[in-house]
Amino acid sequence: MADTQPENFSVPSEVFDEMAKKYENGLGGAQNDIVRALLSHSKENHPIDSNSVIHDNACGPAVATGEILSQGISPPPKIFATDYAQGMIDITRSYKERRGWDSVTVQQMDGQALSFEDEKFTHSISSLGVFMFPDGKKGLSEMYRTLKPGGWIGVTSWKDVRWPTAAIAAYEKFFPNAQEPLALPMPKNWMDPENCERNLREAGFHDVKAEVVPCTNRQLSKEIGASAFVEFITYVSPTVKSWDEDTRERFLAYYSTLVEDMFLPANNGNGVELTLYSIVTSGRK
Numbered sequence: 001m002a003d004t005q006p007e008n009f010s011v012p013s014e015v016f017d018e019m020a021k022k023y024e025n026g027l028g029g030a031q032n033d034i035v036r037a038l039l040s041h042s043k044e045n046h047p048i049d050s051n052s053v054i055h056d057n058a059c060g061p062a063v064a065t066g067e068i069l070s071q072g073i074s075p076p077p078k079i080f081a082t083d084y085a086q087g088m089i090d091i092t093r094s095y096k097e098r099r100g101w102d103s104v105t106v107q108q109m110d111g112q113a114l115s116f117e118d119e120k121f122t123h124s125i126s127s128l129g130v131f132m133f134p135d136g137k138k139g140l141s142e143m144y145r146t147l148k149p150g151g152w153i154g155v156t157s158w159k160d161v162r163w164p165t166a167a168i169a170a171y172e173k174f175f176p177n178a179q180e181p182l183a184l185p186m187p188k189n190w191m192d193p194e195n196c197e198r199n200l201r202e203a204g205f206h207d208v209k210a211e212v213v214p215c216t217n218r219q220l221s222k223e224i225g226a227s228a229f230v231e232f233i234t235y236v237s238p239t240v241k242s243w244d245e246d247t248r249e250r251f252l253a254y255y256s257t258l259v260e261d262m263f264l265p266a267n268n269g270n271g272v273e274l275t276l277y278s279i280v281t282s283g284r285k
């Protein structure tokens with residue numbers, strides 16, 4: 001599968017605008033599991049404290065920001081939460097207001113052209129962010145530029161987010177003689193720990209390490225769980241977008257059943273869950 005996918009994949013900000021409200025529930029808390037694993041790396045190597053100045057880059061609905069603030073550091077560190085999608089910024093701003101996050105600054109910004117000065121941050125985080133940028137190298141070089149010497153970088157990506165396996169199986173069933181692969185946003189240079197480590201080293205970071213971290217997508221039912229992934233592929237796959245409505249509907253219905261079958265009853269007896277696999281990579285400037 002990896003061989004059929006591009007090095008980088010461009011998802012326009014409008015897609016994340018549309019998805020913003022559903023994104024949080026769609027991953028069923030897996031994104032928080034990932035950020036907690038990332039923050040445990042920081043704790044071991046360069047702990048966050050009241051004097052830290054942190055960038056939550058491609059923050060989405062303030063996932064890393066929320067996890068850092070929930071640690072109860074007093075007074076809280078300064079956090080700059082940025083994203084290029086207005087929908088994500090709106091959600092992050094509403095959290096800032098409703099939860100009284102006075103130490104958080106929220107700004108709409110492209111991670112490939114940060115408007116921050118050099119050497120501003122002690123910690124630079126991009127969870128499930130920079131690996132999706134059209135130019136991931138530029139994203140990393142901007143993180144390097146804006147990090148203080150000795151500062152800590154933490155990024156995450158997907159090793160296996162599971163739904164692509166179902167999508168490819170459905171594609172092979174519907175189009176057994178297809179000449180073109182199903183186009184999916186799976187940047188292959190971020191799908192294994194070795195590549196992730198190399199990406200950070202090539203950007204100038206040292207003491208780089210990467211590990212695969214399982215995380216759990218928890219949903220009330222398998223149908224609800226599958227619906228988010230059905231919606232996602234509709235937004236992000238140019239192949240799926242190119243089909244007529246009837247083909248798309250039939251494909252999506254079948255793909256949905258394959259995704260549903262991946263969910264298992266939750267260990268705690270409430271709803272269903274699906275294990276996903278992320279890669280957590282960190283280093284120092």
Ligand SMILES: C[S@@+](CC[C@H](N)C(=O)[O-])C[C@H]1O[C@@H](n2cnc3c(N)ncnc32)[C@H](O)[C@@H]1O
Pocket residue numbers: 013016017031035057058059060061063064082083084085088109110111112126127128129132133134
């Ligand atoms: C999969 S979400 C991750 C959100 C969040 N960081 C998390 O941990 O769940 C990807 C985010 O990257 C943002 N994004 C994608 N490309 C971007 C870019 N070039 N600049 C800034 N944000 C970008 C999207 O808007 C979206 O919020």
